[in-house]
Amino acid sequence: MEKSVVVFSGGMDSVTLLHYVKETYGGPIYGLSFYYGQRHGKELKFARYWGEKLCKEHRVIVLPFMKELASKSALTSESIEVPQGQRYSRENQRITVVPNRNMIMLSIAVAWAEDLEVNKVFYAAHHNDREVYPDCRKEFVTALSLASQLGTYSHVEVLAPFVDKLKSEIVRLGIELGVDFSKTWSCYVGEERPCLRCSTCIERTEACLKNGIKDPLLTDEEWSRAVEFLREVDRDKIS
Amino acid sequence: MEKSVVVFSGGMDSVTLLHYVKETYGGPIYGLSFYYGQRHGKELKFARYWGEKLCKEHRVIVLPFMKELASKSALTSESIEVPQGQRYSRENQRITVVPNRNMIMLSIAVAWAEDLEVNKVFYAAHHNDREVYPDCRKEFVTALSLASQLGTYSHVEVLAPFVDKLKSEIVRLGIELGVDFSKTWSCYVGEERPCLRCSTCIERTEACLKNGIKDPLLTDEEWSRAVEFLREVDRDKIS
Numbered sequence: 001m002e003k004s005v006v007v008f009s010g011g012m013d014s015v016t017l018l019h020y021v022k023e024t025y026g027g028p029i030y031g032l033s034f035y036y037g038q039r040h041g042k043e044l045k046f047a048r049y050w051g052e053k054l055c056k057e058h059r060v061i062v063l064p065f066m067k068e069l070a071s072k073s074a075l076t077s078e079s080i081e082v083p084q085g086q087r088y089s090r091e092n093q094r095i096t097v098v099p100n101r102n103m104i105m106l107s108i109a110v111a112w113a114e115d116l117e118v119n120k121v122f123y124a125a126h127h128n129d130r131e132v133y134p135d136c137r138k139e140f141v142t143a144l145s146l147a148s149q150l151g152t153y154s155h156v157e158v159l160a161p162f163v164d165k166l167k168s169e170i171v172r173l174g175i176e177l178g179v180d181f182s183k184t185w186s187c188y189v190g191e192e193r194p195c196l197r198c199s200t201c202i203e204r205t206e207a208c209l210k211n212g213i214k215d216p217l218l219t220d221e222e223w224s225r226a227v228e229f230l231r232e233v234d235r236d237k238i239s
Numbered sequence: 240m241e242k243s244v245v246v247f248s249g250g251m252d253s254v255t256l257l258h259y260v261k262e263t264y265g266g267p268i269y270g271l272s273f274y275y276g277q278r279h280g281k282e283l284k285f286a287r288y289w290g291e292k293l294c295k296e297h298r299v300i301v302l303p304f305m306k307e308l309a310s311k312s313a314l315t316s317e318s319i320e321v322p323q324g325q326r327y328s329r330e331n332q333r334i335t336v337v338p339n340r341n342m343i344m345l346s347i348a349v350a351w352a353e354d355l356e357v358n359k360v361f362y363a364a365h366h367n368d369r370e371v372y373p374d375c376r377k378e379f380v381t382a383l384s385l386a387s388q389l390g391t392y393s394h395v396e397v398l399a400p401f402v403d404k405l406k407s408e409i410v411r412l413g414i415e416l417g418v419d420f421s422k423t424w425s426c427y428v429g430e431e432r433p434c435l436r437c438s439t440c441i442e443r444t445e446a447c448l449k450n451g452i453k454d455p456l457l458t459d460e461e462w463s464r465a466v467e468f469l470r471e472v473d474r475d476k477i478s
Contacts, residue, residue: 061304068298069351099353103346103390107339112308114338135390143389147382151342151374 001027005113006055007105007123008033010046012184012204013162014124016174018054020161021122023177030116031055032109036066036098039190046185061108070098084189084197102135106144106158114152121148125160128167128203138163167203168210175211182216194218196226205230240266244352245294246344246362247272249285249424251443252401253363255413257293259400260361262416269355270294271348275305275337278429285424300347309337323428323436341374345383345397353391360387364399367406367442377402406442407449414450421455433457435465444469 002025008014010033021029031054033047044060051058102123109121125136134140138160145158162170174181186204187194194201194217205226208215214223241264247253249272260268270293272286283299290297341362348360368375377399384397401409413420425443426433433440433456444465447454453462 059307064303065300065347066350069347069354071354098350100346100350100387100391100395103386104343104350107342107346108304108308111305111337111339111343115308115310134392137389140386140389143382143386147342147379147386148339150376150379150382152339153336153373156339 001025002120003027003030003116003118005030005032005109005116005118005121007031007109007121008047008050010043010048010050010183010185011124012174012179012181012186012207013126013167013170015046015050015181015184016170016177016179017122017124017162018050019177019179020173022054025120028056029054030112030118031058032105032112033058033060034063034105034108035060036063036070036101036104038098039188042187042190043185046183049183059112063104066098066101066104070101084195100135102133102140103144106148110148110152110156110158113156114154117154119154119156121156121158123158123160124162124170126162126165126167126170136160136163166207168207171207171211171213175213180216181208184217193222194226196222196229201226202230202233240264241359242266242269242355242357244269244271244348244355244357244360246270246348246360247286247289249282249287249289249422250363251413251418251420251423251425251446252365252406252409254285254289254420254423255409255416255418256361256363256401257289258416258418259412261293264359267295268293269351269357270297271344271351272297272299273302273344273347274299275302275309275340277337278427281426281429282424285422288422298351302343305337305340305343309340311338323434336372339374341372341379342383345387349387349391349395349397352395353393356393358393358395360395360397362397362399363401363409365401365404365406365409375399375402405446407446410446410450410452414452419455420447423456432461433465435461435468440465441469441472 004021004025006018006021006029008018008031031051033044035041035044106123113121129136141158141160141163148158149155186200188198188200189195218226243260243264245257245260245268247257247270270290272283274280274283345362352360364375373379380397380399380402387397388394425439427437427439428434
């Protein structure tokens with residue numbers, strides 16, 4: 001019955017993580033979500049839903065300074081467009097990197113853990129992200145966890161149990177754990193409905209397809225369009 | 240002529256660091272200071288002074304969430320008193336620890352460095368602090384620097400050039416570099432004038448004495464009281 005701090009947005013990966021930590025450790029969860037000026041603030045609506053459902057306490061921390069310091073990221077700057085119609089690759093997605101975002105969020109999570117005398121902090125870095133986002137790599141997690149253990153009285157560990165998993169494997173785990181994916185949000189663009197065309201929409205469609213499920217967030221019509229669009233992207237890549 | 244990001248408050252150590260980085264690297268300095276609800280917000284007045292004088296750009300970042308997450312620290316909570324009349328020791332000063340403060344400040348500094356494409360971030364951890372503040376220790380700096388290099392495209396290093404220096408040695412260096420210490424602030428308590436009795440006041444008095452100077456921030460009368468108080472503390476310790 002260990003206590004944990006879990007960093008989560010309202011995306012598929014971190015909501016699955018929340019269920020996984022609940023299932024594996026069983027103790028009370030202190031949930032932490034962040035608003036750093038991201039376009040897809042909509043995911044926070046879902047974060048709040050899960051926070052209420054699965055956490056002993058859930059806080060949404062506002063980072064007003066991120067927009068100012070991350071002037072070159074399409075996720076926080078309205079004048080830079082989120083790339084659409086492409087899968088993730090280091091070149092085309094570099095613009096979606098919010099510099100050092102995970103270290104900032106994790107350092108705040110570690111502070112809260114230290115204040116609560118909890119010695120485990122979880123976040124949902126996964127294998128698909130490692131190419132584009134250096135702060136999702138295993139070696140980063142290991143070094144940061146060491147710094148965190150050395151820098152706190154409670155020797156707080158930072159853990160990323162999905163760091164070797166592909167997104168499709170996380171979705172499989174989520175299905176096993178009974179996660180309601182209709183209450184998760186991924187799209188980077190930040191409109192009322194998912195754009196179906198940004199890299200994270202494409203990745204989400206693919207992960208659902210690989211598990212033989214329809215994305216439960218989407219209407220039947222949206223799902224058809226999403227699948228069709230994924231085929232187009234792959235055709236373009238081959239030709 | 241390398242560019243640097245320097246984290247500094249308005250204290251003796253970090254103001255000396257600012258001069259040291261200027262002298263050693265010569266390139267433009269991007270200065271970063273933080274208001275995290277500390278009682279001694281007064282130091283920021285001096286931080287602004289030095290930011291204007293020595294930095295190409297200086298930002299003061301507000302961390303509104305610190306007060307909430309650091310509920311047990313005397314530095315951020317008005318209901319907990321700052322201990323007075325004692326030197327630093329792990330037991331009596333634990334209450335002045337703001338959990339994981341340095342990792343939070345450094346992770347934000349690293350984000351700014353990454354955005355600016357600068358690959359060096361400096362902060363003023365020093366040897367006297369290592370006993371009480373785990374995030375001032377050399378092994379912490381090394382691990383965090385590794386995480387930062389792994390987590391950024393610019394491979395940003397975190398450096399603490401004073402990590403092996405005693406405060407009195409930093410003051411000596413400051414004297415050599417011509418730092419105007421009358422424009423620095425140390426006291427934790429946050430009154431109009433330094434309290435002369437908290438651990439950081441005592442340490443400051445001692446560092447000045449060891450270098451044969453009067454603390455230029457203090458009036459002659461305050462200085463006499465500060466020296467007298469230091470003698471009392473040491474007498475009490477011996478008897």
